[in-house]
Structures are given as C-alpha cells and as structure tokens.
Amino acid sequence: MTRLLVECTHVFKHPTVNSGIQRVVRNVIKQLPASAEGIECLPVVLINGQLYRVLQLAPLDTPLWNTLQTFGERLERLAHRFWQWHQRRDAQCTAKLARRGLYVGYRLTQFAVFGVPIRLIRLINRRQLLKRCSPLQHQPGDQLVLLDSSWHSDFFAHVEQLKRDGVGIIAVVYDLIPLTHPQFYDTRLVEVFSEWFDWITRTADGYMAISATVRDQVREELQRRIGAEQADKRWFDFFHLGSELDLHHSAATVEPRLKSLFAAPETVFLMVSTIEPRKNHAYLLDAFECAWAAGSTARLCIAGRIGWKCEALLERIHSHPELNRRLFMFNDLSDTSLEYAYAHASALVFPSFVEGFGLPLVEAMQRGLPAMASDIAVFREIGGDFMAYFNLQDPHNLAALIQVYQRTGQFPAARDVADWCWISWREASGQLATRSLHQVQQAPRVQARPHAHCS
The missing domain is CATH 3.40.50.2000 (Glycogen Phosphorylase B;)
Known part of the structure; x- marks a missing residue:
C-alpha cells in the first residue's frame, strides 16, 4: 500500500497560529483519513534531519520547554538563511580556490556559531518532542506531501535526500501571489518565497493546488521557467478547501x-x-x-x-x-x-x-x-x-x-x-489523498469538475 506522508511541520511548531494556511493545514491533518482507496495517510513532520509521525498536533502545556523550542527554531532559521547565502555565493564563484575558501569559512561559521548551540537545544527538546511524535522510517515509493508553508522551513536538504532514496515529492501550492504581485509583501518574504518556488520547481514530482485557477497558474509558471517539455514530465492537480471552523466551541463566550x-x-x-x-x-x-x-x-x-x-x-x-x-x-x-x-x-x-x-x-x-x-x-x-x-x-x-x-x-x-452546498474538511482531505494517489499511479485522466458544489 502506498503511504502518503502529509507534512505539517510549521503548524506543529506553531500550533496557536490560526489564519490562512495554518487553518487549512490543521483542518486537513485533523480530518486526514487513515486510508483511502489503497493509500495509507500519515501526518508527519521533518525536524532536525529526522522524519517523525505526528501523534499529537496540539502543544504540551510546558512554557519553559516551549520557550526553549522557540529560541531553537529562530536559531535554526538563521542557520538556514546562512546556508542559502552560501549556496548563492557558491554558485557565483568560478575559481576553484575561492570556492574552497568559501566552503571552509562556511563550515567553520556553521559549527561555531550555529552547530554547537543548536545541537544542545535539540538534545534538550528531544524528550518533549517524542511525547508528540515518533520517529518514522521512510520507504521507497512513499509520497511526501508538502502541505505546510514549507518556505519557512529548513528541511530542503533532508527532502532532497528523501527524493534520492525513492520518495516522491508533492508540493501543495496555495497561490503564486508573492511572485505575481510582489508589491503586496515585504521584500524578504518575496525573496524567501521565490527561492522556495525555485526549489520545488527542481524537486517536486507533482503539484497540488487549492483551486483549478492556481493549478493552471502553476503549470504556466513552470512552462515559463523550465519549458513545456520539462513541465510535461510533472503532474498538476487541485483540491478544494473545507468550511468548518474547527476551533468553535458552543460554550465559549462571544465578544x-x-x-x-x-x-x-x-x-x-x-x-x-x-x-x-x-x-x-x-x-x-x-x-x-x-x-x-x-x-x-x-x-x-x-x-x-x-x-x-x-x-x-x-x-x-x-x-x-x-x-x-x-x-x-x-x-x-x-x-x-x-x-x-x-x-x-x-x-x-x-x-x-x-x-x-x-x-x-x-x-x-x-x-x-x-x-x-x-x-x-x-x-x-x-x-x-x-x-x-x-x-x-x-x-x-x-x-x-x-x-x-x-x-x-x-x-x-x-x-x-x-x-449552496460545499465540501467539508473531511471531504477536502479525501480529495487531497485520492487525487494525489491517482496522479502518482498515472490513472486515466478524468476531467475534474470546476466546482466542489454538491449536485
């Protein structure tokens, strides 16, 4: 049975955020079917170079550990940005000696400034981490679905290794707005998103959008970047989102x-x-x-x-x-x-x-x-x-x-x-799972309905 590994790393680390993508990720993970049409669905996170199966998405009520984890995450983001800077400079260097010097400087800085404190924090946090998730061994043929806002993450190198080990990579794309309308965002976010999209262009085997409109935009953008012949080697599909407010409680007080x-x-x-x-x-x-x-x-x-x-x-x-x-x-x-x-x-x-x-x-x-x-x-x-x-x-x-x-x-x-009649989050999760499986298995293409309305 094919395993669909649905990634939710950012929400796992920041479970109290409740807007946009975070709401989508949390609801899809909560309603993810254990299995659907020959596929096993597992929520996963990629942390510290390790793949984990999520047991509990909600955080543990331990303020000290949570504070330490937050500090560690910020330090790791800085380390990831330093890695990105090194990758750009390495690509620009043509002289062999200069590239060697750049690499040595990068490794020394990475070890002295980031490596030691990050390893120490990881050791401290691991005990708490294992209360919410458990290590998972990947297998050839697994399909990793990057559902969360992975442009914030530092697991690019890990995902690339999974791909080399035979794991398929599916990128969920919510929109291309930072690329098409950069004026609406801060410069840094536009840069980070652009680097992420370059990465999924090289890494992903398929793209799952949240609307047919975005699916078509993603296909067009890949055709523009890598040409129609290369874009045709990838697959493109979409699923629609649900509508329930999962954090609504009838006993809670209204403002x-x-x-x-x-x-x-x-x-x-x-x-x-x-x-x-x-x-x-x-x-x-x-x-x-x-x-x-x-x-x-x-x-x-x-x-x-x-x-x-x-x-x-x-x-x-x-x-x-x-x-x-x-x-x-x-x-x-x-x-x-x-x-x-x-x-x-x-x-x-x-x-x-x-x-x-x-x-x-x-x-x-x-x-x-x-x-x-x-x-x-x-x-x-x-x-x-x-x-x-x-x-x-x-x-x-x-x-x-x-x-x-x-x-x-x-x-x-x-x-x-x-x-009006619209799909639930359970149905949305089911769409994500079954449509991903159909595309991976290269099942006969069926024209998708333009809307998720009930008939």
Missing part, C-alpha cells in the same frame, strides 16, 4: 462588543481577512463611504488580525468619523465569535485583489450568509452563480449592490445561497 453590534436592527456587512494591502480594505471603505453619502444605514464590520503594510489604512479607520457608529473593527476574534458574526451578518463582502482560494467565502456561504466578492477568476470558480460580483475599478459598483440589497431585500446573485 460582548460584537454581540452589541449585531443587536442593532441595521444591516451589517462583514469582511473577514487579515488586514494587509492585498485584501483591499481601502476600496471597501471607499464603497461604504459612497453608500453612506447616498443615505445608506448599513454597517461595516471588519474582522481580522493586523498584518503588514497597513499603517495608513489603520490610521484611516481609527480616525474615521463613522468608527463605532457605522464602522467597526475587531482584530482578535475567536472562532466562536467569528461563527456568531457569520450567523448574524446580512452579507459577506470580500474585495481582495487576488487570492488562491478565498476561505471566508465558503465559510460564510456554507452557513447561509450570501457573499459579494471582487470579480476575479478564482471567486467565479468557487462561487459560480451563487455570489454577487463587483468591479474593483469602481467603488460605486459595490455601493450600488449594497443599496439595492438594502432597499429590496433581494440579494443580487443569480442563484439563492440557500441552494
């Missing part, structure tokens, strides 16, 4: 200020995302200011943690005359509070410039909350006729949708969200 917001009779439009330039909150404010100027009483609720490059936006929100009147912002909502917001809002608004999927859209619509979104390809793939779309070139376009919905009570989409 009181959020409850107060929804207690008022006015229509509330909800925006859920990290606050960062790509999510396009400025357009959202422009649209609602247009609607308010035209007499709308609609309220806008922005929910999401504070990200990057958003200082001007935050200043605009904090100084806005409608703040806490018709404009509200929450930066640290629990899943329980978010579930409450989805249940009581009138519609979700999502004006993102570019996405790999758009998780809040399916989270909202699966709960019966209709959604308005920017008119981009991946949202059409996910939403079909169930969503209302607006033009990002004109905030008045969204303002008009808001006013029509308020005035008529009819949501401006071709189909009713009541007829």
